[in-house]
Amino acid sequence: MEQQHQRQPLAGIKIVDLTRVLSGPFCTALLSDLGAEVIKVEPPGGDEYRHVGPFEQGESALFTLMNRNKKGVVADLKNPGHLARLLELVREADVLVENFKPGVAERLGVGFAAIKAINPDIIYASISGFGQQGESSGLPAYDLVVQAMSGIMAITGEPDGEPTKVGESIADLAAGLYASWAILAALFDRQRSGEGVHLDIAMLDCLFSLMPTPVAQWMFGGEAPGRVGNRHPLSTPFGSFNAADGRVIIAVLNNRQFAALCAVMGRPGLAQDARFGSDEARTRHEPALRDLIESWLSGHSVASAIASLAAAGIPASPVLDMGEVLARARQGERRLLRTQRHARLGEIPMMTQPVRASAWASPAPATAPALGEHDAELFRP
Template sequence: MEQPHRRQPLAGIKVIDLTRVLSGPFCTALLSDLGAEIIKVEPPSGDEYRYVGPFAQGESALFTLMNRNKKGIVADLKNPDHLARLLELVREADVLVENFKPGVAERLGVGFSAIKAINPDIIYASISGFGQQGELSGLPAYDLVVQGMSGIMSITGEPDGEPTKVGESIADLAAGLYASWAILAALFDRQRSGQGVHLDIAMLDCLFSLMPTPVAQWMFGGEAPGRVGNRHPLSTPFGSFNAVNGRVIIAVLNNRQFAALCTAMGQPELVQDERFGSDEARTRHEPELRDLIETWLSGHKVESAIASLAAAGIPASPVLEMGEVLARAQQGERRLLKTQQHHRLGEVPMMTQPVQASAWATPTPATAPVLGEHNAELFNP
C-alpha cells in the first residue's frame, strides 16, 4: 500500500502513449512509476511486444514488464471516429509520446503540428532511430541496427574477436531513459515558460552520448579505439581476471589502490617496478601485470580473493550469473523486483524504477492492461 505521508511526484500528469515495442514503453513505464497516468493506445492488432516471448498462459513477459501501471485502449487511427475520440483525450493531456517512423504520425493525423493546434501546451516526445530530419531519418531502426551504427559494437568484444552487441537492447533503453528525462525537464520548463515543446529523441544520438570513454580516447588527436575485451581501455588493472573457480573483477584507478593491491598479493615491491609506476605505464604493460595478478589468483578461489581485496580497500567483485543476480534483486535489501498481482498469472515479480527517495511513495507496480481493457472507461462513446 502507498504510504499516506509520501507523495507521487507526477500525480495528476496525463500521458498519451502511442508507442510500442521497447523504447517508448520503457519511457512511459518510468513515468508511470512516478505516478503519471499513462493511457496506452494500441492498434486493433495490439503492440508487437504482446507476441514476443517468453510467455506464460499466453502473456508476454516483456510486454508485462514494459507496460506496467498503464491504462490501455484500442484505437484504429485510420478510422476518423477513432481519431476524433483520441484527439479529445489529447486535449486534456500533458504529454504525448510516439515512436513511429518519422512522417507516420503526421500521416495518421497525430503529428506535432496537429496536436499542438488543439493543445498548445502539449509536451510531444518523438522517439526514432535516427531523428526526425536528415538523410537517415527515414530508415527503419531496431536496437541491433543502432548498436551497429553507433560504434558500440566495434568497441565491445575480445581484441581478436568480432564486434559484439551489448547483452541487452541498450539503444532502445537509452532512448527511453533520455526521453523520460527530457519530458521531466519539459514539464519543469513549462511551469516557468507556459509553453509546450516538441522533443526529438534519436536512439543513435542517445547511445552515442553514453560513450564518453571512446570519445575521450579520440578527442585529443588519438586514434579511434578498438576492442579490449573485459578490461578498461585507459586504466590498469581494471578488468576481469581468472581465479581457481571463476572470474574476479579488480578495479584499480590510482597509485594508492595499486600499492594496496601489491601488498594484498604479497608483492609490495611491484610498486617500484617502472613498468607499473603510473596508470598509463600499467596500461602499456597490461599483459605482464595481468600475468602477475592471475598467478596470484591461481592460489585463490573467488570468495577468498575478494575477501582479501576488500580488506585492502580495493574495489572487487565476482562475475555473477544472471540467476544469482535475479535472486538478489528479488530478495535483497534494495528490492529491485517487487511482487505484482497479475490478472491471469497471480503473483509475479516486476521491475520498477530504481531510485529511492525519502518523500516519494514506493512504487507498487500494477499489471499491464489487457488489449482494449479501458476502452469502456476512456474511449467508447
C-alpha cells in the first residue's frame, strides 16, 4: 500500500519549457508538480521574472514560486550552435510549451512546423494574449491589458466607481491552467491516436471562459451587466455586510436559507414579505434587504454573527487579510504552503498544486534552478 502512494502520474514525461514570466511557467510548474521532467530554457539574461522582486539574497520570490521542480538550461536561440543543441533536447521530448508573441517562435526556428519535422509526435502548446491568428494576434498582451479587454474589469468594482482589476494576474494564471489541462488531454489523446497536436491557448479566451455569470445575464436578451460591488449580481443576500467591528460575508442562495437567516435575525416574518419571496425579488429589493441585515449586524461582532449564522446552516465568513490567509496556509492537513529546501536560501515556504489524490505521491517541491544549472547534464559538449 505504501508503494501505491509513491506514484507520480506524469513520471517519464519530458517537457521543454520555452516560456517566461507567468502564464507558461505556471502551466509547466503544475505539470512538474505531477512528476513531469520540465527543462526550462532561458536566454543568457534569464527569465524576466528573475529580475522582478521581492528579492532575498538576489533570488526572486516570483521566479522561485513559478519555476519549482524544474531543470534549467541557457540557450540563445539566435545562436545556431545553441539552437542545434536545443533541438536535440526537443527530439526526445513529449511536450514543448512556448509563450512568445505569435510569429517569434517561427523566426527563431522553433515554431510548430520546424519542431514537428524533427519530432512528429510532439505536443506543442502556444500561449499568447489573443491567439496565433487574427487581427489582434500581434498585439502585446500583459495581464492588465487582457483583463481590460475581457470585460472582467468592467464588472469588477463598485457601481459608481472605476472598472477594477482583479487582485492577481488572473488572465495569465487562467491561461496557464487551461494550457496544463489541454496538455494533459493531448497526452491522453496521443495514446489513442498516436498523433501530436498544436495547442493554441489565448489568454483572452481563457479569461472569458471564466465568466459564465455575466454571459448568463446577457444570453436570453438581457443587457450586458455592469458592476455591482461586493454582492452577487443574481442572488441576494449574497455579499459583504457591515457588522459592529468589520465585514461579514453572507451567502444565501435559496428560500430555505433565507428563512433561516430571517429566524437568526429575529425577523421570521421577513420570509413571507412579498419583496423577499424569491431570489429574483430579493435582488430587485437588495438595498432594503441590506439595510435590514446591517441593522441586525450592527449589534454583533463579526465573530458572534458568524457563529450564529453557522449554527443555522447559513454560509458565512469573515473577510480575511492576506496575513491571516498565509498563516492558515502553513497549517493543517491541506498544506497549501509546503517547506522547500532552497540551495541558497535554506528553508522557505513554497506553493504547490492543490489537488489531493489518494494514490499519488505528494513530495515537497524542489528548488527552482539557478541560471544554466543543468547545462552540463542536458547539453552534449
